[in-house]
Amino acid sequence: MKKYIFWLGCWALAACDISDNKIEVLDRFVRIYDNATFNRAFTPVDIQQTPDGGYLILGETEISDAVFPGIYLMKVDAEGNFLFDQILPGDYAFPVGDLMRVGEQYYFFCLQPVSLIAHLVSVDAGGQVGTPIPIADDEGNPVYYPMHASLINSNEMLLLGYDKDNQESVLTRLNLSGTVQQKRAYSIGIGGDVDEVEEPIINHFTRNGRKFPFLTGVGAGGQVFFNGFYNFTFSFVLTNLGNEDEPAVLQGVADGAGLSAALFLENNTYATARFSFGQNYILPQADIQVGPGNPGSSEDLGGNTFPELNPNATIKLKRLSLAGRDVLLYASDTRAGQIILLAYDTVSGQLIGSTYLGFTNPYEVASFVKTADEGLAVVGTTYVAGRFPRICLFKLNADEVGQLLSGN
Amino acid sequence: MLSTAATAWAEHGPPRGPKARRKAFFTQCYPGEEKSNDPFEKAQWWIGFKSGASLTQAVPDERYTPFSSTDNPDLTYYHKEYVDFKDWGAEAGLEITFFYGGFSASFQPAYRRHRFTYTNDYQWFDTENDQNTLLLRYTQDHKLDYLEFPLLFKYDFTRTAFRPSVFLGGYISTLIEAQKTLTINGTDFASGAQNEFVNEEIIVGARDLFIKSQVGLMGGIGLSYNVGNVRLALQGLYRYGLNNITDVKNRYVNNRLAGAGDALDDLKLRNISVTLSCLFPMRFLRTGSFRAVD
Numbered sequence: 001m002k003k004y005i006f007w008l009g010c011w012a013l014a015a016c017d018i019s020d021n022k023i024e025v026l027d028r029f030v031r032i033y034d035n036a037t038f039n040r041a042f043t044p045v046d047i048q049q050t051p052d053g054g055y056l057i058l059g060e061t062e063i064s065d066a067v068f069p070g071i072y073l074m075k076v077d078a079e080g081n082f083l084f085d086q087i088l089p090g091d092y093a094f095p096v097g098d099l100m101r102v103g104e105q106y107y108f109f110c111l112q113p114v115s116l117i118a119h120l121v122s123v124d125a126g127g128q129v130g131t132p133i134p135i136a137d138d139e140g141n142p143v144y145y146p147m148h149a150s151l152i153n154s155n156e157m158l159l160l161g162y163d164k165d166n167q168e169s170v171l172t173r174l175n176l177s178g179t180v181q182q183k184r185a186y187s188i189g190i191g192g193d194v195d196e197v198e199e200p201i202i203n204h205f206t207r208n209g210r211k212f213p214f215l216t217g218v219g220a221g222g223q224v225f226f227n228g229f230y231n232f233t234f235s236f237v238l239t240n241l242g243n244e245d246e247p248a249v250l251q252g253v254a255d256g257a258g259l260s261a262a263l264f265l266e267n268n269t270y271a272t273a274r275f276s277f278g279q280n281y282i283l284p285q286a287d288i289q290v291g292p293g294n295p296g297s298s299e300d301l302g303g304n305t306f307p308e309l310n311p312n313a314t315i316k317l318k319r320l321s322l323a324g325r326d327v328l329l330y331a332s333d334t335r336a337g338q339i340i341l342l343a344y345d346t347v348s349g350q351l352i353g354s355t356y357l358g359f360t361n362p363y364e365v366a367s368f369v370k371t372a373d374e375g376l377a378v379v380g381t382t383y384v385a386g387r388f389p390r391i392c393l394f395k396l397n398a399d400e401v402g403q404l405l406s407g408n
Numbered sequence: 409m410l411s412t413a414a415t416a417w418a419e420h421g422p423p424r425g426p427k428a429r430r431k432a433f434f435t436q437c438y439p440g441e442e443k444s445n446d447p448f449e450k451a452q453w454w455i456g457f458k459s460g461a462s463l464t465q466a467v468p469d470e471r472y473t474p475f476s477s478t479d480n481p482d483l484t485y486y487h488k489e490y491v492d493f494k495d496w497g498a499e500a501g502l503e504i505t506f507f508y509g510g511f512s513a514s515f516q517p518a519y520r521r522h523r524f525t526y527t528n529d530y531q532w533f534d535t536e537n538d539q540n541t542l543l544l545r546y547t548q549d550h551k552l553d554y555l556e557f558p559l560l561f562k563y564d565f566t567r568t569a570f571r572p573s574v575f576l577g578g579y580i581s582t583l584i585e586a587q588k589t590l591t592i593n594g595t596d597f598a599s600g601a602q603n604e605f606v607n608e609e610i611i612v613g614a615r616d617l618f619i620k621s622q623v624g625l626m627g628g629i630g631l632s633y634n635v636g637n638v639r640l641a642l643q644g645l646y647r648y649g650l651n652n653i654t655d656v657k658n659r660y661v662n663n664r665l666a667g668a669g670d671a672l673d674d675l676k677l678r679n680i681s682v683t684l685s686c687l688f689p690m691r692f693l694r695t696g697s698f699r700a701v702d
Contacts, residue, residue, distance in 0.1 A: 017621035018651045028657070030474045030666040037479065038534040038541065038598070074478070082476040338663070360610065360668035384669070385544055385594075388532060 027373055027397040030358075031080035032382055034390055041389035042072060044366040046099035047379040048106055050125035053078030053372065057379055058099040058108055059391055060207075061087060066113040067206050068093035075127050080393050084127055092119060092132055094205060097367065100151040102176060109135075109146040109159060111205075118146035118161050120178040133178035135159065143172050143183070145205060147214035147228060156181070158216040160226045162201055169228045171216065173241050182241035189232040197229055200255050210312065213260040213275075220267055227259050234258035236298065238290065246292035250301075253277075258298050261317035261330070265346065271317060271328045274298045278311035282342065284328050285349035308334045310364075319346060320370050323402050327352065329368070331378060337362035339380050339394070343404055353404045357394045361386055374398040452507040453690035454639060458516065459500040460683030463493040466524040466550070468673040469652065472659060473528075475669050488526040488548075488673060493680060495523035495549065503641075503685050505562070512562040512573075520581070522552040522677055528669075544594035548670060551589075552618065552653075554581035558626060573630045575645060581622040583653075586614040590668060612665060616658045617672055624649040624677075632687075641685040649677040 035042065044059040054077045063070030071088040072095075088110075096109040106123050110132065119132035136142040145162035152158055152173070161170040168185040175181060188197050203209025212234065215227035225238045230249060236259045239247035252258025253276070261273040265285065272286040281303030290296040309315075309332050316331040326346040334340050339357040344350065357363065361382050368378040375397045382392040396404070473486040501518025527547045534540030560577035593606040628645035654672040665671070 017619050018623065021619045021652060021654075021656055023656050028660060030660045030671070031476050032474050032669055033478050034475050034530075034669075035478045036532050038532045038537075042478075076476070080476065082478055085478050356663065358667045359663040360665075363667065382667070385530070385532070385542060387542075 025373075026079040027375060027395065028400060029080050029393075029395045031076065031082075031393040031395075032384060032390055033074065033076075033082055033392070034384055034388075038388075042391050043069070043381050043389055044379045044391045045095050046097035046108070046367045047369050047377055047393075048099050048101045049369055049371050049377060050075070051104055052125065054083065054125070055080070055369075055377055055379075055393065056099070056106055056123070056125060056127075057391060057393070058095050058097065058106075059366075060095055063087065063090045063093065066090050066093045068111065068113055069095075069207055071095045071110055071121075073123060073127060073129070074391065075125070076393065080395060086127060086129075088121075088129065092121070094146070095121075096146045096149055098148075098150050099367075100149065100157060102151065102154060105176075107149075107151075107157070107176065109149045111144070111146055115142070116144045116164070117142040118144060118159060120174075122176075135161075135172065135174065135178055135180065137172075137180045137183045141183075143170055143180070145201075147204075147212075148216050148226075150216045152218050152224070158218075158224055158226075160214055160216050160228055162229075164198070167198070169226065169230055169237075171224065171226050171239065171241060173224070184239065184241050184244075186226075186228075186230050186237060186239070186247065188229045197232055197255070201229065210255075211314070212255070213258075213315070215259070215262055217262065217264060219264045219270075225262065225264075227262055229255075236262060236288070238288075248290040248292055249295040250288055250290050250298055251295050252298050260313070261315040263317050263319055263328070265319075271319070271344070271346075272301070272303075273315040273317060273330060273332075274301060274303060275312045280306045280309040280311075280313050280315065280332070282306060282315075282330060282344075284344040284346075284351075306332075308336070309340070310335055314365055316365060316367055318368070318370075322370065322376075323374065323398070323405050325352070325405055327405065329376075331365045331368050333364040333380070339363045339365045339378060341368075341376075341378070341404060353406060355400075355404045358382060358392070363392065371395070375401055450509045451691065454503070454505040454507065454512075454687040455690060456503050456639075456685055456687035457501070458503050458518070458641075458643075458683045458685035459498070460643075460681055462497045462499055462520065462522070462679050462681035463495070464497055464522040464524045465492040465678040466490055466526070466675045467649075467678060468675055470674040472671045472673055473669065474660065474666050474671050486528065488528055491525040491527070495525055497521040497523045497551075497679075499556075499681060499683065501556070503687060505687065507564075510564050510567065512564070514558075514560040514562055514575075514577075516556075516558050516560065518556050518558070519584070520554050520556045520679075520681075522554065522679060523550065524677075525549045539597055541597040542594060543597075544592060546668065546670065547591045547593070549589040549591070550614070551585075551587045553584040553586070554622060555584055556581040560626065562630070564632075569634045571632045573632065574628070575630060575643065576627045578625050579623065579647065581624075583615070583618055583620050583622070586618050588612050588614040588617075588665065590665065590670065592668075610664055610668070612662060614662065614665070616661055617655055617665075618653050619651075619655045621651070622649055622653050622677065623651055637689055639685075639687040639689070641687060643681075643683045643685065645681050645683075647677070647679040647681070649679075651676065653677060 057074040059072040060069035061072045074085040100107045118135040122130040143161040147160045159172045173182040234252040236250040257276040263271040283303035328344040330342040343352040378394040499520040505514040558579035590610040596603040630643040632641035652674045
């Protein structure tokens with residue numbers, strides 16, 4: 001009798017194991033979007049999930065007729081399978097994040113290589129690209145060199161641009177039609193050695209130098225902020241677009257130190273990350289006490305140093321509701337060639353958990369988005385065979401996100 | 409032997425008819441072959457150990473890869489090339505066989521290593537400059553260690569010292585350990601000359617990539633030979649795995665492998681093994697000397 005029980009037990013265990021070995025939907029995967037072209041790089045900028053569960057990825061790739069990277073759009077299905085891509089004509093280049101989703105339309109900014117004017121581009125989930133709209137104020141003054149854009153409500157955006165002629169950072173509030181509603185310029189430097197500032201900016205645009213963490217966003221009391229060059233330094237600038245009041249500035253140190261990520265939480269508290277001459281610091285709750293005539297320094301913020309991150313690493317930061325928790329999720333890339341996700345509790349600022357993505361070949365993060373199935377989609381660059389920059393996509397399902405938030 | 413037959417003849421008289429005479433002669437010559445109605449003499453337990461070697465084939469069903477080409481619509485480009493029945497694995501275990509009237513039921517728990525390999529070939533090239541070409545071959549060697557619990561039914565064609573037999577049965581296996589070794593070698597034409605290279609092997613534990621259980625059917629042939637009371641048995645078996653051994657939920661969890669562009673296909677295993685067993689009888693007839701029931 002005992003041997004029958006033993007065999008029945010074995011069969012039952014095996015039957016459970018085997019019958020459980022199936023999935024309804026592939027909600028956890030890694031994809032590398034390869035291309036056999038030897039000398040072409042594909043680098044993502046941002047990602048959004050589309051209503052069909054797939055993903056629209058905005059990226060950049062070299063184009064022959066511009067010194068700026070060309071615009072690359074790719075659509076993949078819910079399981080990450082490549083559906084189609086397109087390289088926009090060289091009339092437009094240098095795609096700028098965020099890739100902003102409003103309903104079923106997606107928006108991003110780019111520049112026209114000849115005029116250097118910022119253009120607003122809309123695209124739908126099917127990859128249909130609208131006619132780019134040049135950005136200019138009501139007096140016809142264009143916005144040049146788009147650096148960063150973000151959605152501040154359901155029909156308004158902030159755009160940070162660079163005015164080369166006047167050596168100014170230009171912050172613009174505009175609607176989805178590209179109509180400028182407010183615009184204000186901030187001097188990068190007057191009377192100083194502006195070449196010292198301009199050179200890294202131009203290198204940023206031509207991808208011949210460091211990619212700077214230009215940012216825009218909303219602060220307290222209707223203020224907006226940008227992270228960019230101001231008064232000779234890479235600075236975090238809190239300002240009102242509706243008046244000419246002196247902005248509140250958290251200065252960096254020339255282009256060697258400053259903020260690499262910033263997100264308003266409440267009052268003077270921001271979730272941030274900062275760089276300082278190659279070092280990286282993460283501050284889930286930074287108290288930024290600055291005001292007009294009372295500038296601060298990013299160097300004074302302190303924070304936890306992360307020596308494992310690449311020097312001046314790309315750091316993406318979003319506030320998300322994951323697994324029922326209010327979470328600050330940081331994504332960056334490590335010296336070991338992996339993408340790291342760090343989750344912090346928004347209220348306490350305590351680290352909840354971390355996880356690493358990718359290995360063997362180097363991986364670098366570009367952006368991430370929360371998915372409809374309570375998972376995460378992380379897009380980045382991997383160097384296939386150690387040398388070919390290609391777009392990669394990590395899809396984490398809700399279980400993996402739960403593990404991240406449980407600290408496992 | 410002849411004198412024994414003659415003695416029987418003398419005691420009982422000659423058998424009648426040629427068939428009866430042949431049977432009587434054979435019975436006297438091979439006492440073990442004498443059919444008995446005594447249940448004790450029809451049954452035997454054999455217990456021993458066995459070891460051997462095996463070759464495995466991994467049969468892909470649904471194909472998977474982390475790669476998704478943006479310029480090549482041919483999905484088979486990323487399909488793995490499997491190398492069938494090439495890498496030797498090993499097994500060792502016990503054999504417990506119950507024999508009754510020519511039929512046997514045999515339980516043969518064993519530790520078994522399956523080995524199989526597949527390769528992927530990739531190339532990158534420049535249509536304007538032939539020198540800008542890189543060819544890579546990823547070779548993935550798998551070692552899967554299972555604890556196997558087979559139950560076989562065996563039929564002996566004869567009851568002589570040499571016994572050819574056939575087997576049919578099934579097995580349940582549980583995975584103990586799994587390991588993958590990735591070797592990348594290639595030819596780089598872009599570095600000024602044709603540069604052939606081999607990267608350092610990547611060895612990773614792959615236990616999470618496979619489910620714990622495997623079930624299947626098995627059949628084969630055997631030949632046994634009695635040396636005194638000890639039986640030596642040679643078995644050749646073919647195993648036909650019935651289930652997908654890849655853990656579909658964990659297909660992409662290994663950073664090292666997924667990061668290199670590897671994801672397991674849905675796989676079923678086929679296996680050919682040859683083993684040698686040494687078996688000892690558990691039941692004896694008390695004659696002039698102990699003789700195994702057989």
